[in-house]
Amino acid sequence: MDPRVREHGLASTETEEQDMGTRKGPWTIEEDSLLAHYINNHGEGHWNTAARCAGLNRTGKSCRLRWLNYLRPNVRRGNITLQEQLLILQLHSRWGNRWSKIAQQLPGRTDNEIKNYWRTRVQKQAKQLKCDVNSKQFRDTMRTPTYHSSQIDIPVAASESGSDLIDPNILPDISGSCTFSDSLDAQVSSGSDLTHSQNPPSSHYMQNGSCSYPENDSVPWGWYEHGVDMQGVDEGRYGLIGGGDSMENFWNEEDIWFLHQQLM
């Protein structure tokens, strides 16, 4: 592929797209900057107007998607944490493919990211177990992984009939007073340092390991100042991440240790 396609978003059909009046394909740094600037000044919504007034040859839908999934402040990028995995499994068992609804319960995560996570990780796991994600077999397996070395059993997900958002059985009984939301808050505020809530948004902005995003005032968020690609820092730390081949990889000892630390 022509390197320009990745670096500047010049699709092979660029000429046709320009003829049609709207661009498609990867967003460029300049487009991101224009959109972020516009939304910072005018707020979200009115996407078609935003696309026009910001000087973007994009559809309103494309602008909305880019903002919500990528440019919006506090979008968490990087690996899904253990607790997020737990929550996704539980919420999906209750709501099915209601990705936006599930995403609302995971601060900073987008429906697109959760959907991708589910399709690439969870469904893969189910496939390896040779059962459907909604089958009783899969749910039972998810509920009952046991790790003798850590002496902690973690029942996962699948409160199918309860009305509480969080199944109290979802976490090991380590702390009598620590609620799930408490621990989730702790995860977001401190543990999330491991997953970096404001990672550089795209690898094609990175050059030689340092971020090439222009440090001008057009970018309202602060991630690019770090100049470090944190994308792979915690690679493989949590459960499914890293393409594990078995339940041992789904719930490894380090996961249990980490969860335990979060709850102490």
Place this chain on the structure above:
DNA sequence: AAAGATTTCAACCGCAGTCTT
């Protein structure tokens, strides 16, 4: 080192619901 296979995820598409005129 190279080729092929697999995985990942950003972005697009179509549809349905809501809003505006």
Place this chain on the structure above:
DNA sequence: TAAGACTGCGGTTGAAATCTT
């Protein structure tokens, strides 16, 4: 009330990245 525009959602695609042989 009808029609068109806009918005949001879930499913799908395809190219880059990564892994395997």
